[in-house]
Amino acid sequence: MxxxxxxxxxxxxxxxxxxxxxxxxxxxxxxTGQKPAAVIDATDAFYRSHNANVSRAVHALGNEATEAYEGARGKLARHLNVRADELVLTSGTTFAINLVAYSWALPRLQPGDAILLTRMEHHANIVPWQLVAQRTGATIKVAEISTDGVLDLDALDAAMTPGVKLLGVTHVSNVLGTINPVGEICRRARKRGITTVVDGSQALPHMAVDIPAIGCDFYALTGHKMCGPTGTGALWGRREHLAAMPPFLGGGEMISEVRFDGTTFNDPPHRFEAGTPNIAGHVGLGAAVDYLDAIxxxxxxxxxxxxxxxxxxxxxxxxxxxxxxxxxxxxxxxxxxxxxxxxxxxxxxxxxxxxxxxxxxxxxxxxxxxxxxxxxxxxxxxxxxxxxxxxxxxxxxxxxxxxxx
Ligand SMILES: Cc1ncc(COP(=O)(O)O)c(C=O)c1O
Structure with missing residues (x-):
């Protein structure tokens, strides 16, 4: 067309x-990307006509707000070819990667383990892992690139030694523009039992992304670079990982029952969405997804x-x-x-x-x-x-x- x-x-x-x-x-x-009128209008319409908190009220507006917020999750899930209950809505990629770092990596890694990153990562896919390494005794390894800005897949392969538990790789470099073959990289990592985290911040604005086809364990994204409002984004995680992960932040919405002698937590994805989320922002992100899909x-x-x-x-x-x-x-x-x-x-x-x-x-x-x-x-x-x-x-x-x- x-x-x-x-x-x-x-x-x-x-x-x-x-x-x-x-x-x-x-x-x-x-x-940050510019916003089409459809996104600005959707956010505006939410505040003008539907504003209420999500999942906390049975009144009509509360239901409308919850439907709009969950509807946005569903749109994003379809866009990525994943299930909505595997998609945690976050303030962006930075939050999404920190969620994996604190809830998945921190309880698991120990001295002798390694986290493998590439030379072309954004600080958002470096610093959370350094914080995890400092607290667990794990080390950071780096896969190098050529001067053209291409990841050396043989070097990456060679760096996937037995101690490596996690690989963090960007789908598209925000500096070089390089599109990494993340499907192939995740396939190699999976063969060695390495958990993969793909930073999709710069991929989503430019191309169709089919997460199951990539075969990663976690995929992080940010909404404001893909025509959505700032303060929006998501973490997709395999169900078995999300189900086994403890919450990152505690508060309202993420619980099932709170007692002073112990609290039980909500199921994913809500377990990881403590407090009032950016409802209007994610409604806008849903409109951004509609807009991109229409083109x-x-x-x-x-x-x-x-x-x-x-x-x-x-x-x-x-x-x-x-x-x-x-x-x-x-x-x-x-x-x-x-x-x-x-x-x-x-x-x-x-x-x-x-x-x-x-x-x-x-x-x-x-x-x-x-x-x-x-x-x-x-x-x-x-x-x-x-x-x-x-x-x-x-x-x-x-x-x-x-x-x-
Ligand atoms: C490759 C990459 N990763 C992560 C981020 C962080 O995204 P955010 O600040 O929206 O969390 C950016 C933003 O510039 C980015 O380009």
């Missing part, structure tokens, strides 16, 4: 605005690959520009350095041209250390971007380059 991408773009109110008197070119979607993730992926090819070709024409991350399988995320220019100066001057890119370490210090740089600039696209914006961006880059050099 062919799409009218100009009409799709018109669904995003913010993309119509100007910045510093110039039309906005928003190339920072890996940081189709395969159409989105194809559109973004076209944009990426154009962007890469144009950027390669600019003298002194080096792209960091040249994996053959890449999402529309391009990190770069411009010889002689400081990333922050570059991003600041691009902003004056109406172009929003991120400059910094992108919460991936170990990856910056690998490339021997303190920071990169990153242009990250979504299906709502256009070829004309790519041309405006590269024209702005050339202009800024002249100013800086």
């Amino acid at each position: 062919s799409h009218d991408w100009a009409r799709v773009r018109a669904d995003f109110p913010l993309l119509q605005r100007e910045v510093h008197g110039k039309p906005l070119v928003y190339f920072d979607s890996a940081n 189709g993730m395969d159409a989105i992926a194809a559109r973004e690959q076209e944009l990426l090819a154009h962007l890469t070709e144009e950027m390669r024409r600019i003298d002194g520009l080096r792209i960091i991350g040249n994996a053959p399988d890449k999402a529309a995320v391009v990190s770069f350095l411009l010889q002689g220019a400081h990333g922050h100066d570059l991003a600041t001057l691009l902003d004056l041209e109406g172009v929003a890119v991120r400059s910094g370490h992108h919460c991936a210090h170990p990856l910056m250390q690998f490339y021997g740089v303190p920071a990169t600039c990153r242009a990250s696209l979504a299906f709502y971007n256009t070829h004309a914006e790519i041309d405006a961006f590269t024209a702005a880059l050339r202009k800024v380059r002249k100013l800086l050099l």
